[in-house]
Amino acid sequence: MIALSLAEIAAVVGGQTHDIPDPSVQVTGPVVRDSREVVPGSLFAAFVGERVDGHDYARAVVEAGAVAVLASRPVGVPAIVVADVQTALGALARHVVRRLGATLVGLTGSAGKTSTKDLIAQVLRRKAPTVFTPGSLNNEIGLPLTALSATEETRFLVLEMGARGIGHIRYLAELTPPRIGLVLNVGTAHIGEFGGREQIAQAKGELVEALPEDGAAILNADDPLVKAMAARTKAKVVLFGESAEADVRAENVRLTDSGQPAFRLHTPSGASDVTMRLYGEHHVSNALAAAAVAHELGMSAEEIATALSEAGSLSRWRMEVTERPDGVTIVNDAYNANPESMRAALRALAAMGKGRRTWAVLGKMAELGDEALAEHDAVGRLAVRLNVSKLVAVGGIEASWLQLGAYNEGSWGEESVHVSDAQAAIDLLRSELRPGDVVLVKASRSVGLESVAQALTETGAEGEVAAR
Numbered sequence: 001m002i003a004l005s006l007a008e009i010a011a012v013v014g015g016q017t018h019d020i021p022d023p024s025v026q027v028t029g030p031v032v033r034d035s036r037e038v039v040p041g042s043l044f045a046a047f048v049g050e051r052v053d054g055h056d057y058a059r060a061v062v063e064a065g066a067v068a069v070l071a072s073r074p075v076g077v078p079a080i081v082v083a084d085v086q087t088a089l090g091a092l093a094r095h096v097v098r099r100l101g102a103t104l105v106g107l108t109g110s111a112g113k114t115s116t117k118d119l120i121a122q123v124l125r126r127k128a129p130t131v132f133t134p135g136s137l138n139n140e141i142g143l144p145l146t147a148l149s150a151t152e153e154t155r156f157l158v159l160e161m162g163a164r165g166i167g168h169i170r171y172l173a174e175l176t177p178p179r180i181g182l183v184l185n186v187g188t189a190h191i192g193e194f195g196g197r198e199q200i201a202q203a204k205g206e207l208v209e210a211l212p213e214d215g216a217a218i219l220n221a222d223d224p225l226v227k228a229m230a231a232r233t234k235a236k237v238v239l240f241g242e243s244a245e246a247d248v249r250a251e252n253v254r255l256t257d258s259g260q261p262a263f264r265l266h267t268p269s270g271a272s273d274v275t276m277r278l279y280g281e282h283h284v285s286n287a288l289a290a291a292a293v294a295h296e297l298g299m300s301a302e303e304i305a306t307a308l309s310e311a312g313s314l315s316r317w318r319m320e321v322t323e324r325p326d327g328v329t330i331v332n333d334a335y336n337a338n339p340e341s342m343r344a345a346l347r348a349l350a351a352m353g354k355g356r357r358t359w360a361v362l363g364k365m366a367e368l369g370d371e372a373l374a375e376h377d378a379v380g381r382l383a384v385r386l387n388v389s390k391l392v393a394v395g396g397i398e399a400s401w402l403q404l405g406a407y408n409e410g411s412w413g414e415e416s417v418h419v420s421d422a423q424a425a426i427d428l429l430r431s432e433l434r435p436g437d438v439v440l441v442k443a444s445r446s447v448g449l450e451s452v453a454q455a456l457t458e459t460g461a462e463g464e465v466a467a468r
Contacts, residue, residue, distance in 0.1 A: 012095045013088035015080040031148040040065030093144035108161045109184025111340040117160045118314040119290035123307040128155035138162035173210035181207040182218040186225040187340040201225040211235035221246040240292040248292040259352035272305035280348030327435035332453035333442040339375045350386040353438040357389040363443025364398030380405025391416040
């Protein structure tokens with residue numbers, strides 16, 4: 001964080017100082033909410049959770065080097081006491097980004113946010129110091145913490161914005177006003193909470209409504225609901241996609257033999273070829289979105305293409321590919337799942353597994369509301385249409401819908417199976433995997449299927465397991 005005195009912070013957040021001998025002492029380190037992340041100069045934000053109360057760690061974090069605690073009650077050590085820690089954190093983030101000379105890039109969408117954010121960050125940091133959302137910490141707590149990690153040297157601040165209802169993105173954009181706003185797509189993730197795709201579009205479009213007139217709205221030309229958001233902003237509109245009308249577009253899209261996308265990137269400033277290290281054709285749209293942002297910030301087509309071709313995955317459990325010494329390939333995409341990302345992952349599996357046996361180990365997709373049965377059934381059917389060798393549906397009723405969809409599509413024999421839990425899936429795969437097989441593991445985060453991928457990675461031939 002940019003250096004601020006405790007007195008300045010207290011004034012910004014409307015707090016009272018307690019047990020602070022010298023209010024001029026500065027916070028020079030990061031603002032953190034996890035006591036294990038405290039370093040000398042930190043400010044510790046004490047949140048009260050369902051299981052843990054951050055106030056209980058106040059003395060320990062000060063002993064570890066924290067300058068003070070941002071708290072909702074006095075804690076017997078230097079503290080700034082506020083009525084609500086979350087609100088105070090947001091106010092502090094708003095103050096800091098106003099002081100920064102950085103360009104803020106906000107992005108949202110139903111699928112691909114984290115992968116695209118990672119691509120944008122890897123492209124932009126070739127141009128100037130860049131801070132970006134770690135993992136998918138994209139809510140009203142994670143976003144301010146990311147913004148507060150920026151320093152005086154930061155020139156680009158890339159912030160992923162998530163939403164579970166109308167008004168959420170508007171609130172995040174008020175905390176950290178973006179100059180560039182990117183909307184990837186409108187899908188069915190969290191449709192059970194929103195009530196429909198139109199409501200999701202309404203929520204996602206709050207990002208472009210927040211842009212200034214001298215800003216830029218980066219919109220997906222291939223998604224009609226996103227493209228229509230052009231009418232909701234006063235900012236410049238830049239379209240990306242495979243559509244001929246896109247300002248930043250891809251031509252000659254193809255997959256390599258290993259399932260990695262390649263294409264010719266076209267921007268208003270020129271064209272250049274891209275061959276990505278990531279897996280799956282769905283990353284083409286993500287790459288185009290990143291390219292559109294980078295072009296708007298002054299990078300050439302050649303610079304962008306080189307950066308995209310060298311970019312990797314920065315966030316765990318997202319198409320994370322591991323080659324076992326015995327020739328089995330594990331694709332760990334278990335961080336989260338929705339119908340769009342499930343379909344993309346299955347298509348990537350089919351491309352990667354040409355000439356090999358393929359396994360789709362899938363669990364439920366959460367928060368689909370009334371669409372849950374139909375969407376799970378459709379994913380099961382798609383696995384059969386893509387000639388996935390075996391579908392392993394893991395878990396309760398939603399998993400049974402996956403298996404039933406495969407059965408009704410024509411998987412009547414041993415091509416699909418429903419197992420009760422992750423351990424049952426591990427036992428099955430350990431007994432049946434053969435060298436050369438490719439295994440995709442994917443479900444909503446609550447299912448915890450990363451344990452399957454991790455167990456399979458650790459299983460097999462002797463020696464080191466090399467992840468790439």
